[in-house]
Amino acid sequence: MSNSTPNGSAIITKALLLLQKIKQRILQIDDTQFPTEFSSTVKNILVNVLDNLSEAPKKWDPSPTAFHRQVLQIQELVNHLERSSNDYVLWPVVNYFNSIWLELFEGGRVHVFFSQSTQHNYSIYNFSDKLFRKLNPIIPEAEIQKIIDSEIYCLQLASLEEDNIPLYANVAHEFGHVVYNRYQSDIADIWSGLNKKILEDIKNEIENEKNLQPQIKARRNKKILAILTGFIKEITSDIVGALLLGPNFFLSLYEMSWGFNNSNWYAILTPALQLIKSYPSFNFRLEGLRKIAHLDEFCSELNAYIVKHDLSTICKVPDKNFLSLALSKKDEIIVSPESDSDSVPIKKILDNKMEDIKVSIKNFQSSVSDFLIKKLSKSISNIDPSDISELILRLHQRIPPNIIPNGSVFGKPAEFPSILLAASIYRLSLLSNNNLTQQMDTINELDRIERLTGKAFEVSYIQKEFKEWKKVERNFNGNTS
Amino acid sequence: MGILHKNTILERMGETKYQKKLLVTPILDDDQIGPASIDVRLGSSIIVPKRTYVGSQDVTDPEIISQVERRLYEKIKLKYRTPFILHPSQLILGVTFEYISLPFDIFASIVSRSSWGRLGLVVATASVVQPGFKGALTLELCNMSESPITLYPGLTIGQLVFYDVPSKASKEMYKGRYDCPTEAGLPQFFKTKSDNEMSFWRPRNEGI
Numbered sequence: 001m002s003n004s005t006p007n008g009s010a011i012i013t014k015a016l017l018l019l020q021k022i023k024q025r026i027l028q029i030d031d032t033q034f035p036t037e038f039s040s041t042v043k044n045i046l047v048n049v050l051d052n053l054s055e056a057p058k059k060w061d062p063s064p065t066a067f068h069r070q071v072l073q074i075q076e077l078v079n080h081l082e083r084s085s086n087d088y089v090l091w092p093v094v095n096y097f098n099s100i101w102l103e104l105f106e107g108g109r110v111h112v113f114f115s116q117s118t119q120h121n122y123s124i125y126n127f128s129d130k131l132f133r134k135l136n137p138i139i140p141e142a143e144i145q146k147i148i149d150s151e152i153y154c155l156q157l158a159s160l161e162e163d164n165i166p167l168y169a170n171v172a173h174e175f176g177h178v179v180y181n182r183y184q185s186d187i188a189d190i191w192s193g194l195n196k197k198i199l200e201d202i203k204n205e206i207e208n209e210k211n212l213q214p215q216i217k218a219r220r221n222k223k224i225l226a227i228l229t230g231f232i233k234e235i236t237s238d239i240v241g242a243l244l245l246g247p248n249f250f251l252s253l254y255e256m257s258w259g260f261n262n263s264n265w266y267a268i269l270t271p272a273l274q275l276i277k278s279y280p281s282f283n284f285r286l287e288g289l290r291k292i293a294h295l296d297e298f299c300s301e302l303n304a305y306i307v308k309h310d311l312s313t314i315c316k317v318p319d320k321n322f323l324s325l326a327l328s329k330k331d332e333i334i335v336s337p338e339s340d341s342d343s344v345p346i347k348k349i350l351d352n353k354m355e356d357i358k359v360s361i362k363n364f365q366s367s368v369s370d371f372l373i374k375k376l377s378k379s380i381s382n383i384d385p386s387d388i389s390e391l392i393l394r395l396h397q398r399i400p401p402n403i404i405p406n407g408s409v410f411g412k413p414a415e416f417p418s419i420l421l422a423a424s425i426y427r428l429s430l431l432s433n434n435n436l437t438q439q440m441d442t443i444n445e446l447d448r449i450e451r452l453t454g455k456a457f458e459v460s461y462i463q464k465e466f467k468e469w470k471k472v473e474r475n476f477n478g479n480t481s
Numbered sequence: 482m483g484i485l486h487k488n489t490i491l492e493r494m495g496e497t498k499y500q501k502k503l504l505v506t507p508i509l510d511d512d513q514i515g516p517a518s519i520d521v522r523l524g525s526s527i528i529v530p531k532r533t534y535v536g537s538q539d540v541t542d543p544e545i546i547s548q549v550e551r552r553l554y555e556k557i558k559l560k561y562r563t564p565f566i567l568h569p570s571q572l573i574l575g576v577t578f579e580y581i582s583l584p585f586d587i588f589a590s591i592v593s594r595s596s597w598g599r600l601g602l603v604v605a606t607a608s609v610v611q612p613g614f615k616g617a618l619t620l621e622l623c624n625m626s627e628s629p630i631t632l633y634p635g636l637t638i639g640q641l642v643f644y645d646v647p648s649k650a651s652k653e654m655y656k657g658r659y660d661c662p663t664e665a666g667l668p669q670f671f672k673t674k675s676d677n678e679m680s681f682w683r684p685r686n687e688g689i
Contacts, residue, residue, distance in 0.1 A: 032563050086558050397499040398615050398661050400580050402507060409494055409508045448661050455580060455617065455663040458525065462561060462578070462635065463507045470510070 011064035012057050015071045022071070022078055023050045029082060035091035036098045038113040038152065039084045042127065046081060048147050049074070049131065052139060062138045070134050077131060080115040080154055088116035089157060090165075092457040096416045097155075097171050100244060103379050104175065105182075109150040112178075117156035124174040127154040153178060165453050166424040169252035172244040176237025183375065190367050191232050198353060198360045199225070205349050220342050223276065224349065227267045228357070230278030232364055238285050239369050242293040245417050246381045250289045251318065251424040257282035265333040267350070269340045281331050284358060288365045298385060302425075305389035315392050316429045331358070381417045391422030395449055402456035402463070413460040413467070423453040485587070485643040486517050493587065504582035505641065518640040521591070522578035524617060525559045525634040526664035529573050541679040546668075554667055564631045567602070567624045575620040576665040578635060582615045588644045591618055597638060601626025604639045612646050616662040 026047055031040050053071065056062055083089075094114045101112050117123065128148045135144050155174050158167065180187060202224055206217050241249035262282040270276055290296065296319070303317045331354050335347040350357065373380065391401035391414055401422045403411030414422075427449050434442040485493070491514070493503035505519050513520040530553050538553075539545045554574075559565055567573060583589055588611065593604035603623045610618065620639065624630050632638075 032560065035560070086560060091558075091560060393499070397582070399499070399504060399582055400506070400663070402580075405497075407495075409491065409511075409514065411507070413507070444660070451663045452661065459507050459578065459580070463509060466509045 008064040011068050015064070015068040016054060016057070018068075018071050019050055019054055022075060023047060026050070026078055026081065030085065033085040033087065034113075035084075035086055035089055035094040036113065038098075038111045039081065041111065041150075042081050042084075042113050042152060042154075045131070045148060045152075046074075046078060049135065052143065052147060053135075056138050060139065066137045070138050073134050074131075077127070077134075080127075080156070081113075083117075084113050084115040089114050090168075090454065090457070092454075092461045093165070093168050093416075095461065096457070097168075097175075100172070100379060101175065104179065104376065110153070110178070111150060112153045112155050114155050114157060117159055119156070120158050122156065122158050122170045122174055124153055124155045124177055127152045165450055165457075166248070166420060166427065167252050167255060169241065169245050169248040169420060169424075170256065172241035172249055173237045173253075175244065176240030177233065179240045179372070179376070180233050180236045183371075186371065187232070187236060187368055190371060191229075191364055194363045194367065195228065195360050198356050199228075201356065202349060202353060205352070209345070216342075220346060220349075222273055223269060223342055224346060226273045226276040227278040227346070227350070230267070230276060231265075231280050231357075231361060232368075234279055235285070235288065235361060235365055236368055236372070238289055239292055239365065239372055240376070242289050243369075243372060243376055243380050246383045246421065247293050247295050247298055248381075248417055248421050248424060250286065250293045250295055251421070251428060253282070253289065254286060254318075255424075255428070257286070262286075263331045265331060265350075265354075267333060267335045267346070269335065269337065269343060269346070280361065284331065284361075288362065292365070292369050298383070302385040302388055305386050306392070309389050309393050311389070311392060311396065314396055314429070315426055316432060318425060318428060383415075383418055383421060387414065387418050388422050388425065391418060392426050395422060395426045395452060398448065398452070400452045400456040400459065402460040410463075413463040414456065416457065416460075419453060419456045419460065423449055483645055484517050485645060487514060489645075490514060490517075490519065490643060493584070499582075501584050502582065503584060503587055503643065505579050507579065513637065515640065518642045520594070520637040520640050521618070523620070523632060523634050523636050523638040524576040524578040524665075525561065526576045527557050527559060527565065527573050528665045528667065529555045529557060531555055540668075541683040556665070559634050561634050564633055567622060567630045567632055569601075569624050569627055569629065572621065572623045574665040574667075575622050575632075575638070576662075577618045577620065577639075580615075580617050580663065581610065581641070583610060583612055583643075585612045586646045588612050588646050589614075589641050590644070591620070591639050591641055593639055594637065600630055601628075602630055610641070616660075617664070619662065619666045 026043060029043060031043065034040055034043075053067075053074075056067065097114070098112065112124075113127070128151050131148060132144055135147075139147075155171060157171070203221055206212075206221050206224075209217065238249070238253070241253075245252075260282060265279065265281045265284070267278040268276065299317045299319050303319070306312055306315055306317055333347055333350045333354065335343040335350070337343065387404050390404050394401045401419050402414055404414055404418075406412045427446055430442055430445055430449075490503065493501070494505070496502040505521070508514065508519075509522075537545075565573075581589070588609075590608045591605045591610065592608060593602070597604060601624055603621075603625055605618075605620055622632070622638075
C-alpha cells in the first residue's frame with residue numbers, strides 16, 4: 001500500500017510527529033543516572049532506530065498503518081529505558097549482578113540492562129529480539145542488523161520489591177533463563193536421556209483416548225511436551241540461581257512462595273507452543289534446591305557460630321523445622337485458561353502422571369546440576385557461615401553488615417551474597433518470631449534492616465573498588481619512586 | 482570531658498563488645514584517622530530544597546511543616562564519580578558515607594575541614610552527635626562563596642571530633658528523632674514530645 005493516498009499520507013505524518021516526540025523523550029534521559037553503561041547503549045540504539053524510522057517512508061515505502069502501529073509499540077521499550085535509571089533501581093545491586101553477568105557471558109556480545117517493572121514480578125526478555133520484531137515489518141533485515149549489532153537483554157525488577165532487598169536473589173534465576181538458552185541443546189540432550197518412559201506413557205494415554213481426531217491427539221501431545229520443557233527451564237534457572245547465590249536463592253524463593261498454594265504446578269496454554277509457560281510447585285522446587293544449595297549443612301555450621309555469638313535467642317537459623325514444607329499435600333497441576341479445550345484433558349493426564357513426572361525431573365535436576373557446575377565454575381558462590389554470623393551480629397546491633405571484623409580498622413569488606421544472606425536470615429527470623437502485639441516493633445525493625453542492608457551494599461562496593469585502586473596506585477608509586 | 486586522641490580512638494574502635502565500641506565504618510584510608518579526629522566523606526544521598534511552592538517555613542505550625550516536607554525538598558541519589566554543583570548561597574542536605582555508632586560514654590561533634598571552609602563551603606551547622614547515636618550523619622552543606630563548588634560523593638568533607646562523657650552520666654540509649662538513618666534526612670519537627678511546646682509560641686487569637 002502506497003503512502004501517496006491522502007489517508008496514508010496523514011497517518012505517516014502523524015507517525016513521524018510521534019517519532020519526533022519519542023526521540024525528544026529519549027534524549028532528555030540523563031545518561032549520568034544510568035547504573036551501568038548498557039543502559040546508555042540501549043539509549044543510543046533507540047535513537048539510531050528512531051532516526052532510521054524517520055527515513056523509512058522515503059526509503060522503504062512501508063504500509064502507513066503498520067508504520068504507525070510499530071511506532072506506537074516502540075514506546076514500550078522507551079518506558080523500559082526510562083525506568084532503568086538510578087531513580088528506579090539500586091545501583092550497587094545492579095552493578096553486582098552486572099559483574100556476574102559479565103563473568104557468565106565473558107567475551108560474548110551479550111549484555112543486559114536493568115529496568116524496573118510495573119508488575120510485581122521479575123522477568124527477563126531479549127530486548128534486541130523484541131526490537132527486531134517491531135522493526136521487521138518496516139525496515140529490511142540487513143538494515144536492522146546494522147543498527148542492532150549486539151544481543152541485549154532487559155532484566156525487569158519487581159516494582160514493589162525495590163526496597164525488599166532479599167528478594168533481589170531472584171535476579172539470579174532470571175539469568176538462569178539466559179544460561180538455559182545458551183546451553184539449550186546440551187540441556188535438551190540431558191532431558192531426553194531421562195524422559196523417554198514418561199513421554200511414551202503420556203503418548204499412549206493420549207492415543208488410547210477413543211473418538212479423538214488424530215490432529216487433536218498430536219496437538220495435545222505437543223502441548224504437553226511444551227509444558228514439560230517449561231518445567232525443566234524453570235528447574236534449570238533455579239539451579240543457576242542456587243549456584244550463583246547459594247542459600248540466598250532458596251530463601252528468596254521461599255519468601256516468594258508465601259501466599260501461594262505450594263503444592264500446585266501451573267501450565268498456561270497458548271495457541272503458539274513456544275509461548276506456553278509452566279511452573280513446578282514451590283514445594284518441589286524448594287526441596288530440590290535444598291540439596292543443591294547444601295542448605296542443611298550450611299545452616300548447621302551457621303548455627304554453631306550463632307550459638308558462639310550468643311545470638312540464639314534473637315536469630316533462628318532456618319533449619320528443617322523452620323522451613324518445613326507441606327510435602328505431604330498431594331501435588332496437582334492447574335492448567336489454564338479454562339476456555340482452551342485441551343486444558344481439562346491435559347490436566348487429567350498430567351495429574352495421573354504427576355509422580356512419574358516428579359521422578360524424571362528429580363533425575364534431571366541432579367544431572368543438569370553436575371553439567372552446570374562445570375560450566376559455571378568461576379561464578380559459583382562460596383559463602384562462609386562464620387562471616388554470616390558476624391554480619392547478623394552487626395544487624396542486631398543496628399549497624400550495617402558491611403564488613404567482617406579482622407582486627408584492623410578497615411575490616412574485610414563483606415561480599416554481596418554474604419550481606420544479602422545475613423539480611424535474609426535475620427529478617428526471616430524476626431518474621432517467624434513476630435506476634436500480633438509486637439507487629440509495629442517488628443515492622444520498624446524490618447525497615448531498619450532494609451536500610452542498613454542497602455547502606456552495606458553501597459559502602460562495601462565502594463570500599464572494594466577503593467582498595468583495588470589503592471593497590472594499583474601503591475604499585476605504580478612503588479615502581480616510579 | 483576531654484577530646485579523644487588517636488590512640489584512644491583506635492582503642493575504642495578496636496573494642497570487641499559492640500556496646501563499648503566506637504564505630505565509624507567504613508574507613509577507606511589510614512589517613513582518615515588524624516591526631517584527634519576522623520575525616521568523614523560525602524555520601525550519595527542528597528536533598529535539594531526547591532524554591533517554589535512554600536511561602537515560609539514556620540516551624541510552629543505542624544500543617545506548614547508537613548507541606549514543607551512534601552513540597553519543598555527533592556531527594557536525589559548520586560552515582561559515584563558524578564559531579565554535583567553547589568551554587569553560591571545554595572543549601573543542600575547531604576549525608577556521610579560513613580555510618581557512626583557512639584557508645585554511651587562518647588559524644589561527638591562534626592566540623593568542617595578547613596580546606597573546604599576556605600573555599601566557602603560550610604559543612605555542618607547542627608554539629609552535635611549525642612552519645613548512643615547510630616546512623617549516617619546528615620550534613621547541611623552551604624556554599625557561602627561567590628563561585629559554584631563541584632562536589633563528588635566520596636570526597637572527605639568533614640571531621641568528627643570525639644569527647645568522653647563522665648561515667649556518671651546517663652547510660653540511656655539515644656532516644657532522639659532519628660532512627661539509624663542511612664540517607665540524608667528531612668527536618669523532623671513535631672516528632673518528639675518537646676516539640677509540642679511550639680504551639681505556646683504561636684500567635685493566639687487573644688493577645689497576651
